[in-house]
Amino acid sequence: MDKSSEKYLHGFSSEEQAKLHLQNDILGPHIYEFIRLDQVSRMLEIGCGTGAQMRYVMQNYPQVHITGIDLSAEQLSSARVHLEAETAFTNRYALRQGQGNELPFATASFDCALMVWVLEHVQNPEALIAETHRVIAPGGWLYLTEVFNNSFQHYPQSPALEDFWSKMGEFQEFLGGNGNVGIRLGAMCAKLEHTTLETRAKTLYFDAAFPRQRTEIWNYWIDLTESASRQMIAAGKISSSYWQKVRRELAQLRDDPSSAFYYSFIQCRLQR
Numbered sequence: 001m002d003k004s005s006e007k008y009l010h011g012f013s014s015e016e017q018a019k020l021h022l023q024n025d026i027l028g029p030h031i032y033e034f035i036r037l038d039q040v041s042r043m044l045e046i047g048c049g050t051g052a053q054m055r056y057v058m059q060n061y062p063q064v065h066i067t068g069i070d071l072s073a074e075q076l077s078s079a080r081v082h083l084e085a086e087t088a089f090t091n092r093y094a095l096r097q098g099q100g101n102e103l104p105f106a107t108a109s110f111d112c113a114l115m116v117w118v119l120e121h122v123q124n125p126e127a128l129i130a131e132t133h134r135v136i137a138p139g140g141w142l143y144l145t146e147v148f149n150n151s152f153q154h155y156p157q158s159p160a161l162e163d164f165w166s167k168m169g170e171f172q173e174f175l176g177g178n179g180n181v182g183i184r185l186g187a188m189c190a191k192l193e194h195t196t197l198e199t200r201a202k203t204l205y206f207d208a209a210f211p212r213q214r215t216e217i218w219n220y221w222i223d224l225t226e227s228a229s230r231q232m233i234a235a236g237k238i239s240s241s242y243w244q245k246v247r248r249e250l251a252q253l254r255d256d257p258s259s260a261f262y263y264s265f266i267q268c269r270l271q272r
């Protein structure tokens with residue numbers, strides 16, 4: 001089992017689990033610009049977590065049946081609660097507990113597979129991608145969306161936040177993950193059999209010209225870093241007072257009418 005399964009950067013509390021859905025309401029429209037699901041009927045999501053992507057897919061693509069697999073029983077029970085609450089989703093999904101490196105599905109079982117914010121948490125992303133590729137039927141699609149944390153920039157400078165951001169990257173590596181895995185997606189996928197391979201960097205840039213989106217993304221960033229900070233405090237990597245200073249700087253950036261936010265995540269799509 002991956003080290004990431006035992007300790008996970010953002011934790012498994014119910015507060016964190018509910019947040020994943022709210023966060024996806026902000027990022028979902030950006031993520032799915034690159035993902036075409038109109039022709040898809042049997043879809044697999046590896047690392048489905050609390051079901052935020054499954055919910056987005058079922059809301060927007062009524063013909064899709066989606067199977068979500070995750071190694072965490074806690075995440076899956078939260079997914080169950082969230083998805084069962086929507087009667088429109090009845091009979092349109094399945095949830096399985098399992099390891100992405102050894103999928104319990106026959107070769108070529110799905111016409112599409114999706115991974116969003118998963119490879120950053122695993123020790124061997126290539127093995128996970130290769131196993132996912134195995135279960136996609138010829139002509140089917142693989143969609144990957146991943147972090148590239150070195151792309152994060154902001155104005156004005158914020159020394160405590162910058163220090164925290166680099167400590168968070170080190171902590172993620174300590175847990176067996178990689179906060180810059182996005183930049184490797186194209187190279188990892190190029191090794192697999194494919195007819196089409198495309199990548200893109202999706203930049204989120206919000207400054208004084210986009211005040212609503214800027215506030216929204218800073219609030220998202222506060223939530224994201226706060227969940228990581230809890231795990232880092234519990235592991236003795238930072239203190240609460242250290243985090244409080246970072247938190248104050250983040251709030252200042254959010255409330256500063258001249259601030260700017262810049263981040264790029266990376267996406268890859270491959271057709272077999």
Ligand SMILES: C[S@@+](CC[C@H](N)C(=O)[O-])C[C@H]1O[C@@H](n2cnc3c(N)ncnc32)[C@H](O)[C@@H]1O
Pocket residue numbers: 002004005008020024046047048049050051052053069070071072075098099100101115116117118121122128
């Ligand atoms: C950040 S969450 C992303 C959840 C979901 N994809 C989303 O976008 O909301 C990452 C999830 O991947 C799961 N995970 C990590 N490594 C895995 C593996 N090797 N196999 C299956 N699931 C894994 C974790 O348990 C966690 O639920």
